[in-house]
Amino acid sequence: MSEGPARPIPLPRPQAAPRLQLTLLGGWSLHCDGAGVAVSSNGQRLLALLALRGRTQRDLVAGTLWPGNDDQSALANLRTTLWRVRRRVQGAIVGGGPEIGLGEQVSVDVHELTSTGQRLLRQEPVADWAAIGHTLARQDQLLPGWYEDWVLAERERLQQLQVHALEIAAERLVQSSQLATALEVAQAATVVEPFRETAHCAVVEVLLKQSNPAQALRHYRRYEQLLDRELGIEPSRRLRELVRPVLGDHVRA
Incomplete structure (x- = not known):
């Protein structure tokens, strides 16, 4: 009696x-499949930098994270x-x-904010404003x-967007x-940038x-006082x- 075709041996499924x-918004944290992961201070800085700048040359990463070190020492730290x-x-x-960068399985909250903002700047259709x-x-x-210089620069860029x-x-x-x-959203803009007049x-x-008009006037007066006091x-x-229709001649032309 002839044997039938050999059955294929099942291969183990690749582990996901x-x-x-x-x-990065509101503070640094990393979770793996929902569980928090402790990372050293330098590791946090490295992951944050790559999340904000994408794939980056090693020497640029080293120089940014350890600006007070010479090139060889900075690369050794990296x-x-x-x-x-x-x-x-x-x-x-x-x-x-x-070059180094984050792996594909790493999702970053900043990226969602950035992509949303860029969609609006490109005037793409929005279903639910x-x-x-x-x-x-x-x-x-x-x-x-x-408060490192590269963080301050990225924070300013993100705030403007x-x-x-x-x-x-x-x-x-x-x-x-x-x-x-609309009021809630406009007020949020003044919290992000307190001196930005368009907000x-x-x-x-x-x-x-x-x-x-009374609340509009109160908001104007608070902003007027902020500008005078700080700038x-x-x-x-x-x-x-x-606000001239509310204040009439009490507002300078």
Whole structure:
């Protein structure tokens, strides 16, 4: 009796790569499949830098993270930090050549904020402006308590993108008569950038459209006092003209 065809030997299924979630907004944290992962201070700085800048030349990473060291010492620190991070969290950092970057399984909260803001700047269609506005308004500051030059630069860049996106969302919400959400979004923009006048103009415009001139005036007065106290200047003609119907001749032309 002839034997039938040999049955194929089942191969073991490849193990799924762990899901890594890196949080930078409101503070640094890393989770692997939902469980928190402790990483050294240098490892945190390295992961944060790669998350914010993408794939980067090793020498640039070393020079940014250890600016007071000579090139060889900085690169040695980078090699040590890379070894420790890779040993602690497999797949978090990839790249064996001159460039290194985060692995594909690492998701970063900043990337969602950045992509949302860039969509608005490109004027791509948005199905739910209220949801977009709430998402933008809820974002925390990037790495609070970190004061290295590269962090400050990235924080400023992200804040400018966020506040601009918030202003766009507030304008679209006004156009669709969603005034309550528009006010929340415009006020969030003034929290992100307290001195940015276009954000305060958006708040005043929404309040006036809500037929709430008293609150619009109070907001204008607070902003006027902030500018005088901190910068020694007064609001621009555009903002003064917005509240002129309320204040009349009490506002300078």
